[in-house]
Amino acid sequence: MKAIPEPSLRRLPVYLELLRELREQGVEDISCTQIGERTGQDPTQIRKDLSHAGAVGKPRVGFNVAETCEQLVDFLGWRKNVDAFLVGAGAMGTALLGHELFLKQGLNIVAAFDIDPRKVGSEIHGFEIFHLDTMNSLARRMNIGIGIITTPAATAQDVADSLISCGIRGIWNFTPVRLQTPGHVIAVNAALSSSLGVLCSRLAMPQP
Amino acid sequence: MKAIPEPSLRRLPVYLELLRELREQGVEDISCTQIGERTGQDPTQIRKDLSHAGAVGKPRVGFNVAETCEQLVDFLGWRKNVDAFLVGAGAMGTALLGHELFLKQGLNIVAAFDIDPRKVGSEIHGFEIFHLDTMNSLARRMNIGIGIITTPAATAQDVADSLISCGIRGIWNFTPVRLQTPGHVIAVNAALSSSLGVLCSRLAMPQP
Numbered sequence: 001m002k003a004i005p006e007p008s009l010r011r012l013p014v015y016l017e018l019l020r021e022l023r024e025q026g027v028e029d030i031s032c033t034q035i036g037e038r039t040g041q042d043p044t045q046i047r048k049d050l051s052h053a054g055a056v057g058k059p060r061v062g063f064n065v066a067e068t069c070e071q072l073v074d075f076l077g078w079r080k081n082v083d084a085f086l087v088g089a090g091a092m093g094t095a096l097l098g099h100e101l102f103l104k105q106g107l108n109i110v111a112a113f114d115i116d117p118r119k120v121g122s123e124i125h126g127f128e129i130f131h132l133d134t135m136n137s138l139a140r141r142m143n144i145g146i147g148i149i150t151t152p153a154a155t156a157q158d159v160a161d162s163l164i165s166c167g168i169r170g171i172w173n174f175t176p177v178r179l180q181t182p183g184h185v186i187a188v189n190a191a192l193s194s195s196l197g198v199l200c201s202r203l204a205m206p207q208p
Numbered sequence: 209m210k211a212i213p214e215p216s217l218r219r220l221p222v223y224l225e226l227l228r229e230l231r232e233q234g235v236e237d238i239s240c241t242q243i244g245e246r247t248g249q250d251p252t253q254i255r256k257d258l259s260h261a262g263a264v265g266k267p268r269v270g271f272n273v274a275e276t277c278e279q280l281v282d283f284l285g286w287r288k289n290v291d292a293f294l295v296g297a298g299a300m301g302t303a304l305l306g307h308e309l310f311l312k313q314g315l316n317i318v319a320a321f322d323i324d325p326r327k328v329g330s331e332i333h334g335f336e337i338f339h340l341d342t343m344n345s346l347a348r349r350m351n352i353g354i355g356i357i358t359t360p361a362a363t364a365q366d367v368a369d370s371l372i373s374c375g376i377r378g379i380w381n382f383t384p385v386r387l388q389t390p391g392h393v394i395a396v397n398a399a400l401s402s403s404l405g406v407l408c409s410r411l412a413m414p415q416p
Contacts, residue, residue, distance in 0.1 A: 006406060007215050013405040014397075017384050038386055076405050077412025091306030091333070098299030105401055106408045125299070145411060170411045172404060176225050178246060188407040189222075190400060193313055196380065197221035197284050198214060199396040200314045203353060203378045204285025 004052040011049050013105070014039055016072040020104075023065050031062035078106035083144050085168070087159045088151035089114040089129045092174050096150060098125040107146065111138060132162070139166035146170040153177050160187070212260040219257050221313070222247055224280040231273050239270035286314035291352050293376070295367045296359035297322040297337045300382050304358060306333040315354065319346060340370070347374035354378040361385050368395070 018038055022030060032043035032050075039046070050056075050063065053075035057063040073079055086093055086109050096102075097112055113132045114120055120131045130138065147163030149156050149171060156175040163171060164185055171187040173179055179187045226246050230238060240251035240258075247254070258264075258271065261283035265271040281287055294301055294317050304310075305320055321340045322328055328339045338346065355371030357364050357379060364383040371379060372393055379395040381387055387395045 004409075009406050009409060010399070010402040012409075013401040014386075014399070017401070018386070040386070075409060077408040077410075078405075082408065082411065091303040095299040095303035099400075102404070105404050107404060146407065170407050172407055178222075178226070178248075186407060186410045188403050188410075190403045191218070191222070192307075192398060193221040193225070194218040195396050195398045196310070196313050196315060197286075198217050199354065199378050199380055199394060200285040200290065201212075201217060201220075201283060202285075202394045202396075203290065 008045075008049040008052055011039075011041060011046075012053060012072055012076060015046070015050065016069065016076070019065050019069045019072070023069055027065050029062045030065055032057065034062070076106065078104075081106055081108040082146050082170070083108050083110045083142060084146040084148055084172075085110065085135065085139070085144050085163065085166070086112040086127075086148040086150060087114070087132065087135070087163065088149060088174075089116075089119045089124055090150060090152075093148075093150035094124050096148060096174075097127050109148070110142060110144070111135075132159075135162060136166055139168075144168050146172060148172045148174070149179075150174045216253075216257040216260055219247075219249060219254075220261060220280055220284060222249075223254070223258065224277065224284070227273050227277045227280070231277055235273050237270045238273055240265065242270070284314070286312075289314055289316040290354050290378070291316050291318045291350060292354040292356055292380075293318065293343065293347070293352050293371065293374070294320040294335075294356040294358060295322070295340065295343070295371065296357060296382075297324075297327045297332055298358060298360075301356075301358035302332050304356060304382075305335050317356070318350065318352070319343075340367075343370060344374055347376075352376050354380060356380045356382070357387075358382045 015035060032046045035046050036043040053072050055063060055068045055071045084107055086096060089112050111130055112127045113130050113135050115132045119129045122129050144166060145168060147168040149159050151159050153175045156177040157179060160171055160179045169185055172190060173187055174190045181187045223243060240254040243254050244251040261280050263271060263276045263279045292315055294304060297320050319338055320335045321338050321343050323340050327337045330337050352374060353376060355376040357367050359367050361383045364385040365387060368379055368387045377393055380398060381395055382398045389395045
C-alpha cells in the first residue's frame with residue numbers, strides 16, 4: 001500500500017465529520033463535488049484523499065455515506081480506542097480533559113498528571129490529577145498507547161522521556177518544542193500556531 | 209507573487225519557532241539541511257517553503273537566522289498585532305485566554321464573551337467575561353480583526369454571523385462546524401482532530 005501524504009491524512013477527519021453529520025441526517029450517497037461544496041476542497045483532491053483510505057465511489061451515484069464513514073474510521077485507527085495519559089493540568093490540559101469529542105476519535109484519556117501540589121489530588125472534569133511521580137507505576141498496570149503533553153515548554157522533553165519509559169508509542173504534543181524521540185515513537189505536534197499562521201498571513205495579504 | 213500552498217504556509221510558523229530559538233542562542237547562519245534535522249522536513253522542501261516568504265540562502269553559508277526571522281514575521285502578518293474577540297469561555301476558551309504565546313504570533317485578545325450567567329462578569333486569566341449581547345456595541349469603539357470561536361458546535365454559526373456583523377475579517381474556529389462566511393471573511397479551522405488523526409492512523413499502521 002502506498003503511504004498516504006500527510007496533507008491528505010489531515011483532511012480525512014474533516015470529511016469524516018461531515019459524513020457522520022450526513023449519516024445522522026439520513027443521507028445515503030454523496031458526490032465529491034458535494035463534499036467539496038461543504039468542505040471547500042477540490043473534488044479531484046477529495047477523490048484522491050478518499051481513495052487512500054480505500055473508499056471508492058460509484059459513477060453517477062457517488063460515495064455511500066455510511067460505508068465511507070466506516071472505512072475512514074478504520075483507516076484513521078479510530079475503531080478501537082487508544083488509552084492515553086495526559087501530563088500538565090494547566091489551561092490547555094484542562095481544556096482537553098473537558099473535550100467531549102475525543103472518544104469519537106479513538107482517544108480515551110485514562111489519567112492526568114501534574115507536579116503542582118495545588119493540582120495534585122484535585123479533580124478536573126471528573127479526572128483525578130495524580131502526581132507525575134506515580135505515572136510509571138500506574139502505567140505498569142495499564143496499556144497506554146498515547147501520551148498528551150500540555151506542560152510548559154521547558155519540561156516537555158523530560159515529560160516525553162518519562163512517557164516513553166512508560167511504554168507509550170505515540171505523543172500528541174501541545175508545546176512548541178520539537179521533541180527528540182526514538183524511532184518507534186510517533187510524535188505529532190498539535191501546532192495551534194500553524195492554523196493561526198494561515199489565518200494571519202491571509203489577513204495580511206492585500207485584498208483583491 | 210505566486211500564492212503559497214497551504215502546506216508550505218503551515219510549516220512557516222514551525223521554522224520561525226526554531227529560528228527564534230537559534231537567534232536567542234546566538235546562531236548566525238543555518239542551512240536547510242540543519243533546519244531539516246531539527247524539524248523533520250525535507251531540505252529541498254524547506255528551501256521552497258522559505259522562498260515563498262522571500263527568504264533566500266547564500267551558497268555554502270545558508271540562511272541568516274535573524275534576517276530570516278524578520279522575513280517570516282513579515283510574511284506571516286505577525287509584525288503588527290491584530291486585536292481579537294474570543295467567544296465561548298468554556299474549557300477551550302479558558303485555555304486560549306491563558307496561552308502566553310499568542311502575542312508573539314500577532315494575536316491580541318482584547319475581550320472575551322459568553323452567555324452563561326455564571327461566567328458573565330467573572331474574570332478568567334485576567335480577562336473580564338462580557339455578555340455576548342454587549343459585543344456589538346463594544347466592537348464599535350475598537351478595530352477588531354479576528355474572532356475566535358470556542359463555543360459549543362450548535363451555536364458556532366450564529367456566533368460567526370454576530371462576529372461578522374461586528375466587522376471582523378478573520379475567524380479562528382475551534383468547533384468542528386464548517387462555517388458559512390461571506391467572501392471577504394477568512395475562516396480557518398484549528399482542526400485539533402486533524403493532528404489527532406495523523407497520530408492515531410500512524411499508530412494503527414503495522415510496525416515496520
